[in-house]
Amino acid sequence: MTKKVTPYKDSDLGKKEQVTQMFNNISKNYDGLNRVISFGIDIKWRNKVVAILTKSKPNSILDIATGTGDLAINMVKTGASKIVGLDISPGMLEVGKDKIKDKKLASTIEMVVGDSENLPFKDNSFDAVTVAFGVRNFETLEKGLAEIYRVLKPNGSFVVLETSVPTKTPYKQGYSFYTKRILPLIGRIFSKDRSAYAYLSESASVFPHGENFNNILRKIGFIDVVNKPQTFGVATIYVATK
Numbered sequence: 001m002t003k004k005v006t007p008y009k010d011s012d013l014g015k016k017e018q019v020t021q022m023f024n025n026i027s028k029n030y031d032g033l034n035r036v037i038s039f040g041i042d043i044k045w046r047n048k049v050v051a052i053l054t055k056s057k058p059n060s061i062l063d064i065a066t067g068t069g070d071l072a073i074n075m076v077k078t079g080a081s082k083i084v085g086l087d088i089s090p091g092m093l094e095v096g097k098d099k100i101k102d103k104k105l106a107s108t109i110e111m112v113v114g115d116s117e118n119l120p121f122k123d124n125s126f127d128a129v130t131v132a133f134g135v136r137n138f139e140t141l142e143k144g145l146a147e148i149y150r151v152l153k154p155n156g157s158f159v160v161l162e163t164s165v166p167t168k169t170p171y172k173q174g175y176s177f178y179t180k181r182i183l184p185l186i187g188r189i190f191s192k193d194r195s196a197y198a199y200l201s202e203s204a205s206v207f208p209h210g211e212n213f214n215n216i217l218r219k220i221g222f223i224d225v226v227n228k229p230q231t232f233g234v235a236t237i238y239v240a241t242k
Contacts, residue, residue: 065134
């Protein structure tokens with residue numbers, strides 16, 4: 001069982017509703033702050049996800065917690081003819097739709113409002129499913145992963161990009177200082193939602209990364225599960241098969 005962390009401690013709303021509200025609040029600044037917070041390295045991580053998927057040549061891809069569509073747009077390089085970006089935040093999706101329109105990719109990428117724990121798709125619908133920096137926001141992690149397993153075709157690929165905590169000195173100490181002190185400060189300076197970046201830091205620290213997450217994926221039914229730490233372990237790419 002994963003520890004439940006919510007963006008707004010004094011809110012009567014559930015985690016799902018709080019996460020929706022948080023991302024709606026920060027949607028306009030999200031892309032720029034992402035580049036600042038990760039020093040632009042998140043672009044490199046997404047490129048690695050695309051490279052992994054390109055090998056399996058998926059025709060249809062579902063990108064859950066697509067946000068403003070960064071990964072969905074990048075996955076056009078895989079050659080997939082259909083990419084669906086799903087997110088619970090209408091605000092994030094509106095930003096993504098504008099980006100897709102500007103890049104003239106509306107015929108390939110569809111953006112839909114949806115809940116990761118109740119996906120509006122039939123069983124065995126997609127050749128591949130991805131989630132970038134979103135699984136830690138699931139209200140019930142196992143339920144969301146089970147839904148992903150359901151809509152993924154047999155032999156389909158599931159790829160997750162998520163933050164993780166370095167285990168080696170001095171990266172562990174540096175990461176702790178940055179996420180606890182610097183990240184919330186950046187959020188306070190550049191975002192109108194002061195709680196959002198504190199939440200993103202806290203939720204990353206309690207997420208069951210590495211082998212712990214591998215074991216959860218295996219429990220759901222995924223096979224060939226591997227994790228690939230990135231940049232001293234501050235992020236991890238997980239790859240699994242149905």
